[in-house]
Amino acid sequence: MSLVPSWSYTAVMEYIQCPRKYQLNRVLKVMPFQETEAMRQGNIIHKAFEDRLREGKKLPEHLEHFEKFIAGMERKVMSEQWSEVGAEVEIVYDRDMQPVGSWAQTSPRPWFSKQAWFRAKFDVVAIIDKRRAFVADWKTGKRKPDLPQLELFAACAFKSLPDLEEVTTAYIWTKDAKQDKRVFYREGSDGLQEGVSEKSEAQIWGEWLGHVDRIDTSMQQDKWPCKPTGLCGWCDATPKQCPHSKK
Numbered sequence: 001m002s003l004v005p006s007w008s009y010t011a012v013m014e015y016i017q018c019p020r021k022y023q024l025n026r027v028l029k030v031m032p033f034q035e036t037e038a039m040r041q042g043n044i045i046h047k048a049f050e051d052r053l054r055e056g057k058k059l060p061e062h063l064e065h066f067e068k069f070i071a072g073m074e075r076k077v078m079s080e081q082w083s084e085v086g087a088e089v090e091i092v093y094d095r096d097m098q099p100v101g102s103w104a105q106t107s108p109r110p111w112f113s114k115q116a117w118f119r120a121k122f123d124v125v126a127i128i129d130k131r132r133a134f135v136a137d138w139k140t141g142k143r144k145p146d147l148p149q150l151e152l153f154a155a156c157a158f159k160s161l162p163d164l165e166e167v168t169t170a171y172i173w174t175k176d177a178k179q180d181k182r183v184f185y186r187e188g189s190d191g192l193q194e195g196v197s198e199k200s201e202a203q204i205w206g207e208w209l210g211h212v213d214r215i216d217t218s219m220q221q222d223k224w225p226c227k228p229t230g231l232c233g234w235c236d237a238t239p240k241q242c243p244h245s246k247k
């Protein structure tokens with residue numbers, strides 16, 4: 001059995017960036033956490049969108065330009081063109097990569113289940129109909145499309161919604177109100193024959209579980225090499241913890 005206690009997009013990306021950082025942060029749990037101003041602002045913005053989508057609360061002034069977009073999705077649900085729109089939907093799978101709980105279950109929250117091994121969260125989900133869905137992530141930083149995360153979103157959507165054939169994944173950039181979108185089709189569906197998806201769901205999971213296997217090997221061998229890059233300047237490791245620390 002894998003020694004990796006649980007994983008997520010963020011955890012795997014941290015390992016890929018630097019195994020030593022992953023070890024300090026997630027295995028030894030000795031990395032001092034410092035919330036940056038950018039993180040704080042990001043959390044405030046995510047909460048504002050969640051409150052708007054879940055409770056209809058007014059968006060703060062600097063996000064008001066998104067009201068049209070959200071209201072447009074809600075109108076489609078009201079007019080029954082779309083099935084539902086949700087916020088902060090949690091996806092949880094066990095060690096066999098089988099869903100824990102049902103889709104979008106909130107009580108009890110599968111997120112805290114002992115069976116939880118993989119966790120992901122969709123900031124926005126629109127179920128258009130049984131066959132089609134839209135999933136998106138609010139992005140508050142500098143615009144930088146990240147295809148692997150969108151691929152993982154698509155694989156999660158296909159795994160969690162067995163009838164889904166087409167999923168549009170998107171980053172919604174809150175600073176410049178732009179979207180980066182990718183459309184994925186389930187293998188064998190009519191859409192896939194149009195040749196739009198670069199990878200199948202199986203390929204995407206194969207790649208991610210390959211990363212998780214590499215973390216497992218580090219755990220088995222207790223080997224966590226430093227990987228110094230330009231990102232060391234943003235790492236919280238102290239000089240005692242890593243010779244490449246910029247603290």
Ligand code: SF4
Pocket residue numbers: 017018020021226227228229231232235236237242243244245246
């Ligand atoms: S300072 Fe750089 S090399 Fe050291 S743990 Fe952090 S990211 Fe890795």
